[in-house]
Amino acid sequence: FNQQSADALERRSAMFENLLFYGRYKFFDGPPEHRSQTSVVFRAHDLDQQADYGVTFDKADKNEDGNLDLKELKRIANSIGL
Numbered sequence: 001f002n003q004q005s006a007d008a009l010e011r012r013s014a015m016f017e018n019l020l021f022y023g024r025y026k027f028f029d030g031p032p033e034h035r036s037q038t039s040v041v042f043r044a045h046d047l048d049q050q051a052d053y054g055v056t057f058d059k060a061d062k063n064e065d066g067n068l069d070l071k072e073l074k075r076i077a078n079s080i081g082l
Contacts, residue, residue, distance in 0.1 A: 021044065024046060024047050024048045024081055025044040025045070025046055025047070026044060026045045026047060027042050027043070027044045028042070028043040028044060028045065030043070048080065048081065053080075056076055056079060056080065057076065059079075060072045060073075060075045060076045060079070
């Protein structure tokens with residue numbers, strides 16, 4: 001690992017930060033999936049390594065009741081980059 005490799009990784013990281021929404025979502029080309037007075041929904045590909053949201057939910061559901069309280073929901077939102 002040398003300085004040239006480190007510079008290349010830094011440039012790649014900067015490029016993805018500028019090209020991706022929240023550094024992880026790549027929007028599909030085309031019109032929005034849904035549009036209303038209060039929202040617009042676009043399709044996007046999630047480039048995050050952890051795609052198993054069931055596992056994410058189970059880890060956040062500390063009292064294992066199958067529901068998330070506000071604190072648990074905030075923990076999930078942070079873990080998936082929201």
